Every structure is written in C-alpha cells, then in structure tokens.
Amino acid sequence: MSKTQIEDINRNIYDIKNKDEYDYKIQKGLTKEIIEELSKQKQDPDWMREFRLKALDVYNQLKLPTWGPDLSELDMDEIATYVRPKTKMSNNWNDVPDDIKETFDKLGIPEAEKTSLAGVGAQYDSEVVYHSMKEDLIKQGVIYTDMETAVREYPELVKEHFMKCVPVHDHKFVALHGAVWSGGSFVYVPKGVKVDIPLQSYFRLNSPESGQFEHTLIIVDEGASLHFIEGCSAPKYNKVNLHAGCVELYVKDNAYLRYSTIENWSKNMLNLNTKKAIVGKNAQVDWVSGSFGSKISMLYPMSILNGEGSKTEFTGISFAGKGQNLDNGFKVVHNAKNTSSVVNAKSISKDGGTCTYRSLVRINENAKNSKSVVSCESLMLDDISKSDTIPVNDIRTDEVEFSHEAKIGKISDKTIFYLMSRGMSEEDAKAMIVRGFAYPISKELPVEYAVEMNNLINLELEGAIG
C-alpha cells in the first residue's frame, strides 16, 4: 500500500508578493540615532520619543532568552525595523493603492468587512493603510483607530495604559518593541457599551527583512463587551523575518473581551509576540488562538486575574509542519479571590514539526477559592514529528481547585482502516480525524475563520491542489 504524501500547504493566496516599493526605509541595525529618526518620522510627542529611548536602553541590557527554541539565527542588525508603505492612511477603500488593494482583495478583507465585521484595520507593513468602522459604534463612543492616531488624539488614555500591562522590562523583544513599535490598533469601548459584532484587524508583512512591531491596545471599560479578531499573514521570503508585536488588553470590572487570533505567517517568520490582559472584578477575558505559520513561534498569552471573581478561558491550537517549531502556551496569574481559569490547548505536528505547550499557572496566596482546569492534547501525524508539554504550576494556597491533564497521541492504523472501510481515502481519513481533533477550537472561532481553519487543515493534509 502506498504511503500518503502530505504536501506543504498551497500558499498561493498568502504568497502574493508585491514589488518591494517604499518611500522610506531606515538603515539596518539599531542605534539611538535610528530610534530618534524613527520617532521624528512618526511625529511622536516628546513623551513617546523618551519612552522609545528608554526602551532601547533596556533592550541593550537584556539578553536573548535561552530556555526556548534556538534563536541564534536572529541578527537584529540585519533587520530593518521600519518600513512605511507608499500611502497615507485612508478610510476609503478606493484610495488604497492598487497593488496593496489587490493583496487585501485576495485575502478577502473587504468582503469579510462587508459581510459581518464591524470594522477593519488592515496593517500593511508598518502602518495602517485602511481603517473604517460602522457608524453606530462611533455614535456610541467606541474608538477604533490606528495606534499612531491614538497617541496623538487620545494622549491621556494611551499614556495611562501604554506598556503598563506589558512593561518593557518583561523580556528583550518587548524592550525592542517599546523602542521601535509602529502601527497597530487602538480600541476603547466606553462603559456599558456592548459591541455585538466583532472588530477585526489584519496584519501583513511584505517587505523582506523588515520587522513588524505593531502595538495593540484595547480598553474595555466597566460593563462593556467586545470581540476583537486579529489575523496575521506574511508572504514567503528567504531572509528571516521577525514579528515582535505587543498586545495589551484592559478588561475593567464586569467587562467581557474575547480576543481571537489566526496566525498564518510565512514559514520563515520568527513570531515572538507578547500578549497580556489585566482583568478586573467579575470581568472575563477569553483567548482563542490558532497558530499555523511561522518558523519559530514563542507565544504565551497571559491573563492576570486581578479582580475578585474574574475569569479567563484559553482555547488554542498549533499546527507545526516541516521546519516549524511552535513553542506556544498560556500563562495565568490568579491574584484575587474566586477567580477561575480554563485552558484547552491542542497541537498537531507532522513532517518533523515540533509543537511545545509551555504554560504557567500561578495561584497567589490571596486567591482563595479559585479554580484552574488545564487540558492539553497533542496529535502527531508521523514518527518524525515532536510534541512536548512543559507546564509550570505555582500554587501558593491550599484553598483551590486545580487540575492539569496532558495527552499525547498518534493516529492509529486501526482508525485509518475503520474510516477507509467507509469509503474514505487515507487522506480523507486523516483530515477527518484532524478536523475532529481541532473541532473544539474551531467551534469557538467566528464562522468564516472556522472555515478558513478547516481549509488550512485540509490543504495541509490533502496536499497542494494543482
């Protein structure tokens, strides 16, 4: 019986490369002069310029992390940190240049907006080129804009929150981010406002050797609710690309935020993204995360449950193919009474890919009567792929309920035979098993993303469709 060939995904629609055309690209490497130049280009207020320079100092002092995947291939001097596309921001799709528009068209951004999304902020390289939001949200006082505009127009809100949730000392890439951040989204949902349709942003990297350091800052004020969707994609290049974005979420008392991500970076990307939420009294943040792309990913969203009765749920899946090392996971700190966290993490690896689930559950002494339930499951599609689970559980009080369950499995020949006896080819059978395995995650995604995820799985498993 012949072996199934599981080919690389057909990336045609993701690999649309535009001519590397830009009107400004700063010199390679990172110095004080570069940061000042960048700051000037971005017309930063003084406080932001100073912030960047301080972050640069921290960056220079910190070392690369040594506990995770090998990052030695990363040479920061090789990465131009700032690429500005040949356009100014626009809120009219027709004003966006044709080649950029074509790329977004192929990714289906405007269609998505037309159908069900409340607003779209698409980031092309480092600046947001397209932005819009439905009228009624604006009337309710919802702010959804790019980060630069927020710095200029909402200085108080930004100053109070910017890199307070994720301080620049956290790790080297956060410090780097603080120094060179560019673009990203800012969302403010006023007290009691329920945004009942999702807001979406789409990030995309086009220029070779450019880093992407977008900053996402979301404030969901007391009693308000929001679903934010972040989608990421990058075409393929030979040189290493770095993504060191930062996401800061403030979920105030009694508020709710769901943050969904589908990442499908090209397979030379180093995705070293930092995401953190601070959760108030009786508030809840839910993370839904699908990680398919990147060469190396180190991604550990974190919830800090500061308010009594606050909750968090993490639902995530990673899919590592050939040459991919996805070191993903979740961190939670229970820092008040009656808090709860639920983690449901899954990973799939094939063709020698590596998936690691790395996590932290910390329940502080003051977090009496709290609860944490962690479940992680891995599926390996062949004998050369790897899967690992590295949980750290730091429980500092007895009055908690805590459980951690980890399972690692393979698709058995018996299961394949069973499905084939029902008329499915071996590829169909594997795809069905994997879709079923991923179902608890995909059912949490908005329908068009669930469809996209199933398509990604099918493409990964059924081979490139000629």
Place this chain on the structure above:
Amino acid sequence: MLEIKDLYVNAGEKEILKGINLKINKGEIHVIMGPNGSGKTTTANAILNNPEYQKKQGSIIFDGTDITDLKTDEIARKGVFMSFQLPEEIPGVTVANFLKYAKNKITGKPVKVFQFKDELKKYAKELKIKEETLERSLNVGFSGGEKKKNEILQMLVLNPKLAILDETDSGLDVDAIKTVSKGIEMFKNDENGVLIITHNTKILHSLKVDYVHILVDGKIVKTGTQELASEIEENGYEKYRKG
C-alpha cells in the same frame, strides 16, 4: 457476488488463513462460525484488504472484479461494508456528519441533506438509537451495545451490496441482539448479501440464515444449513478440530 478462491493470509509471520474458499450469491445470508483464533476476523479483514494482514495466495472476486489488492476505500466504494467488532472512536466528528461524509464518498455524489436526515432518523428509531446520539462524537463514550447498534445504523445508511458483520452479536444482551437482527432483516433483500462472523449462535435464534460454515484453524471444514449451527450449539467445535 463474492467469491474467495484458495485464500492464504498471514498476520506478520503467522499463517492464519490456509486456503479459504467461499462463494456468496446475492440474496443469501452466510454465517462463518468457529472457535477463537480460527481466523474469522482475519477473513473479514482480508476481504477489506486491511494492510495489517498480508495475502500470500489466492484471490477475492467481487461482482466480477478482482478486489484482492484494491485499497480498502476502493473496496468499500464497490459496495462492501464491514461492521467492526471494536469500532474506533472519532472525537469531534458527530455520527450524523460522519455518515453524511461517508455516504458522499460511497455514492460519489453529494447527499440530499433533508432526505438524508430523515432517513438517518428513521433508521435510528428502528434501532432504538436516541436522536441525540446522532449529534454525539462517533463512538466516543458509547457503551458496547451502542457501538454495535451504530455499526448496524451505518450499514443501513450506506446500503452496501455485501455486509460483513464481525462479531456483531458478541457482548450484547437479548434485547440488543433482537434489535441488531431486526436491522439485518431491514437491510436484507434479494439484491444484496450478508456474511455474519460469530463464535456463538445467539444471533441465529432470531435470524434465518442460508448457509453456515465452520472455520477451524484457517480452513472451512464443514458447510451446512441452519441446523449445523444448532449442532455446534449442542456439541461445540470439538468434533471438527484436528487430531
């Protein structure tokens, strides 16, 4: 419809089937009986060409086509179905979705959704399968009896030309056996065939069969009618064992 000619099959190094000959015409129900380890399950798996078993000699002809070396899914699409002794669990795939997908593959054309749903519900009702079971993950958390009934449901929905039922009756209580027999009767018509593989005779109390074959040590040692099953029930296989 099915003709097995001089079939030798190994499981690894071990020789299990040692020259099986069997012919099933349409409209017939056959039973293969035999003690544990005689090669009953191997026979079923060999017809579906499970790669865990290696054919050394002989051939299997189905509806005029040599299916000896076809892939399992191709054989299934030609109209051969096998009910498993231990059906696999598929988390995240509901019974209904699984069957819809399988039906698409077997028939090679998209199923009509509403018609399919009605049919599925009708069969489930006949087999005393709760409607909510159809929305549960396939076989996950099912009891032994539920799994067996689910296999019969699949047989009815996929409507093969030949249904091979491997130990469908084992581990079932009397009521469940009656339900399974009813399912087989619903399925059976003049155009299709059934091959029941079993080590006991319980199911034969509630089902009329045409031929009974006794399989011992990889060979069919005796073929008869329903009375042969009664004889086995009384006296066991001792008489047919070698030496």
